[in-house]
Amino acid sequence: MASIIELNDIRKVYGGVIVGVDHVSMSVEDGEFVTLLGPSGCGKSTLLRMIGGFEQPTAGQIVLAGRDVTYEPPHKRDVNMVFQDYALFPHMTVGENISYGLRMMGLPRSETRSKAVEALDLVGLPEKIDQKPHELSGGQRQRIALARAIVRNPKVLLLDEPLSALDANLREQMQVELKHMHEKVGITFIMVTHDQTEALVMSDRVIVMEKGRVAQDGTPAELYDHPETPYVANFIGTTNFLPARVLSRDGGSVVVEAGGTRIIAEVGGALPEGEHIRIGIRPEKLHFAESGASGPGNTLEGRIEEQIYYGLGMRTVVRLAEGSTVLVDGLLPEAVARTTLPEIGSNVRLSIAPHNVRVFAAEN
Amino acid sequence: MAAFSTRRLSSYMVLGIPIAWIIIFMLVPYGVLLTYSFWVKKYPLFVPAFQFGNYITVFTDPQYLRVLLRTLKISALVSLASLLLAYPFAYFLVFRLKNQSLRVWLYMAVIAPLWVSYLLRAYTWKSILGTQGVLNSFLMSTGITTEPSTIFLYNQSAMVVTLTYIFIPFMVMPIYAALEKIPNNLSEASADLGMGPIRTFLRITLPLSLPGIVAGFTLTFCLSFGDFIAPFLVGGPDGLLVANVIVSQFGAALNWPLGSALSVVMLFIVLAIITASDRLERFGQQGH
Numbered sequence: 001m002a003s004i005i006e007l008n009d010i011r012k013v014y015g016g017v018i019v020g021v022d023h024v025s026m027s028v029e030d031g032e033f034v035t036l037l038g039p040s041g042c043g044k045s046t047l048l049r050m051i052g053g054f055e056q057p058t059a060g061q062i063v064l065a066g067r068d069v070t071y072e073p074p075h076k077r078d079v080n081m082v083f084q085d086y087a088l089f090p091h092m093t094v095g096e097n098i099s100y101g102l103r104m105m106g107l108p109r110s111e112t113r114s115k116a117v118e119a120l121d122l123v124g125l126p127e128k129i130d131q132k133p134h135e136l137s138g139g140q141r142q143r144i145a146l147a148r149a150i151v152r153n154p155k156v157l158l159l160d161e162p163l164s165a166l167d168a169n170l171r172e173q174m175q176v177e178l179k180h181m182h183e184k185v186g187i188t189f190i191m192v193t194h195d196q197t198e199a200l201v202m203s204d205r206v207i208v209m210e211k212g213r214v215a216q217d218g219t220p221a222e223l224y225d226h227p228e229t230p231y232v233a234n235f236i237g238t239t240n241f242l243p244a245r246v247l248s249r250d251g252g253s254v255v256v257e258a259g260g261t262r263i264i265a266e267v268g269g270a271l272p273e274g275e276h277i278r279i280g281i282r283p284e285k286l287h288f289a290e291s292g293a294s295g296p297g298n299t300l301e302g303r304i305e306e307q308i309y310y311g312l313g314m315r316t317v318v319r320l321a322e323g324s325t326v327l328v329d330g331l332l333p334e335a336v337a338r339t340t341l342p343e344i345g346s347n348v349r350l351s352i353a354p355h356n357v358r359v360f361a362a363e364n
Numbered sequence: 365m366a367a368f369s370t371r372r373l374s375s376y377m378v379l380g381i382p383i384a385w386i387i388i389f390m391l392v393p394y395g396v397l398l399t400y401s402f403w404v405k406k407y408p409l410f411v412p413a414f415q416f417g418n419y420i421t422v423f424t425d426p427q428y429l430r431v432l433l434r435t436l437k438i439s440a441l442v443s444l445a446s447l448l449l450a451y452p453f454a455y456f457l458v459f460r461l462k463n464q465s466l467r468v469w470l471y472m473a474v475i476a477p478l479w480v481s482y483l484l485r486a487y488t489w490k491s492i493l494g495t496q497g498v499l500n501s502f503l504m505s506t507g508i509t510t511e512p513s514t515i516f517l518y519n520q521s522a523m524v525v526t527l528t529y530i531f532i533p534f535m536v537m538p539i540y541a542a543l544e545k546i547p548n549n550l551s552e553a554s555a556d557l558g559m560g561p562i563r564t565f566l567r568i569t570l571p572l573s574l575p576g577i578v579a580g581f582t583l584t585f586c587l588s589f590g591d592f593i594a595p596f597l598v599g600g601p602d603g604l605l606v607a608n609v610i611v612s613q614f615g616a617a618l619n620w621p622l623g624s625a626l627s628v629v630m631l632f633i634v635l636a637i638i639t640a641s642d643r644l645e646r647f648g649q650q651g652h
């Protein structure tokens with residue numbers, strides 16, 4: 001598939017000093033659902049707004065469907081945006097809001113109307129056509145904003161934190177709905193969010209941003225299972241970090257000393273012996289090992305310090321022998337009564353498979 | 365129960381003072397005015413009566429009708445001129461000016477004259493437009509004219525200029541407030557949906573600022589409508605407004621009944637305008 005939009009080395013500096021976006025390059029394929037993910041202030045909105053034309057890059061180039069649109073004003077770009085607080089026109093009805101964007105497309109009146117109705121059907125609110133935005137609920141406004149943008153059938157649909165104004169339940173429902181919508185209309189979606197779950201659930205590809213730069217770009221599974229930096233490992237899901245030192249290396253794996261014991265990790269790339277590094281372990285990849293038994297994997301020993309029940313499972317805080325703590329997440333199978341779990345204060349052994357140990361550079 | 369009635373009592377007192385104020389200083393004078401408007405003038409006094417002669421005079425005597433129409437015209441021109449000046453200014457402040465503190469300064473610069481005596485501000489224009497005025501000196505020093513011209517002062521345009529200057533803050537304030545309330549992303553959304561800047565202004569910004577325009581128009585119109593100082597200072601012989609005529613009826617002409625009838629007519633015109641603008645504003649606000 002061809003790329004529908006390409007950003008080449010985009011930079012945005014505000015007032016000569018504040019760097020909003022820094023040397024970002026990316027390419028989005030036609031029909032893809034890409035999410036820009038990052039904490040507040042990392043430049044996600046700035047990047048999206050440059051694609052929409054509301055902001056002009058200080059340097060770099062934006063190519064939309066083979067055409068350079070870097071300095072094109074918003075009304076001349078074939079992209080549409082769903083604004084964070086929807087930006088519905090308060091003095092117009094829902095129907096007028098949706099047909100607003102069709103006026104300049106040179107369609108006959110009747111077709112404008114039927115397209116608006118079609119778009120309303122698509123978002124499941126056909127009966128709201130003559131109401132004003134202030135008569136709608138948050139979720140309904142969200143859908144109208146979506147319909148208003150989609151009705152123009154843009155090459156790319158931009159969504160700036162589209163679900164952030166909704167409550168948790170509605171948000172989950174809308175995540176699925178948006179994803180289905182994307183599949184149905186076949187338009188390229190670029191979404192911005194700071195909610196990692198939202199990004200993982202909805203997107204084909206996630207671009208994690210850090211301080212105006214791209215930290216990592218990959219599918220949700222790639223990002224979760226193979227984070228390239230501690231930043232990504234921590235931003236997406238939770239990671240236990242342990243300081244470590246390389247003892248020896250052997251083909252595809254490396255032996256390090258961490259948590260008071262020897263840990264084997266499967267890694268590619270060069271790691272000189274004696275190097276100080278960090279290892280990262282996902283809490284749900286750690287398991288309580290049968291006491292006494294020593295399996296093929298790595299084992300860590302420690303004492304249970306705290307247990308946090310969260311319905312679906314249990315998070316256990318284990319203090320390792322050498323002093324640092326790790327989190328262990330485990331689902332609670334039906335059969336397991338909570339009493340059979342190790343109790344607070346008891347000594348436990350944790351096992352972790354070598355391919356689940358990530359290796360990162362040491363903290364500086 | 366006791367607590368309840370104490371509370372009732374205190375709430376009566378809280379409401380009582382303003383209500384008494386309104387009755388004594390507004391309703392009673394209006395009542396007196398209305399009563400007088402039906403009386404007849406019998407030199408050198410006025411005799412109680414109930415007849416519409418004074419009103420008939422107001423609406424049939426071309427002298428009064430002309431003044432009434434002139435006042436309406438001048439007020440409309442002042443409102444229009446204020447609107448044409450204030451809107452672009454407020455628009456510039458709200459949407460174009462990025463510098464926050466400069467915006468506040470410019471806004472204050474327009475509002476600040478309200479703290480200066482009205483008379484002083486009216487006089488300013490007298491000294492600008494007069495034969496010895498700034499305008500004439502400028503024109504002469506640049507050689508455009510050779511001698512001081514009298515065409516600037518003592519006519520209706522001088523009045524419109526002066527009143528516009530005096531009342532324009534009342535146009536700037538509501539428009540500024542209305543424009544400031546419009547979320548920035550609405551015009552962005554409009555651009556996003558394919559509308560250029562002019563269409564965006566006509567379809568989004570202008571309709572959403574309509575309540576401010578209506579409020580400003582009402583204020584400037586009503587204030588000019590009741591003005592009697594500017595005509596006096598810069599208006600000249602054909603520049604009398606209704607308020608001036610009323611003043612003279614209560615003064616030199618010594619015809620209180622006719623003056624009262626004129627006042628009542630004026631009051632109703634202003635009330636009608638305020639009611640209409642209130643309707644309009646509410647209509648415009650339905651979307652919010």
Ligand SMILES: Nc1ncnc2c1ncn2[C@@H]1O[C@H](COP(=O)(O)OP(=O)(O)OP(=O)(O)O)[C@@H](O)[C@H]1O
Binds near residue numbers: 020041043045
């Ligand atoms: N108009 C502006 N003027 C100056 N600095 C700006 C402007 N807009 C954004 N910035 C700065 O650029 C950086 C990135 O901002 P941006 O709005 O893109 O962040 P974001 O990732 O969308 O954050 P959030 O999740 O809070 O919306 C921030 O440091 C911000 O302060």
Ligand SMILES: [Mg+2]
Binds near residue numbers: 045046
């Ligand atoms: Mg943002």
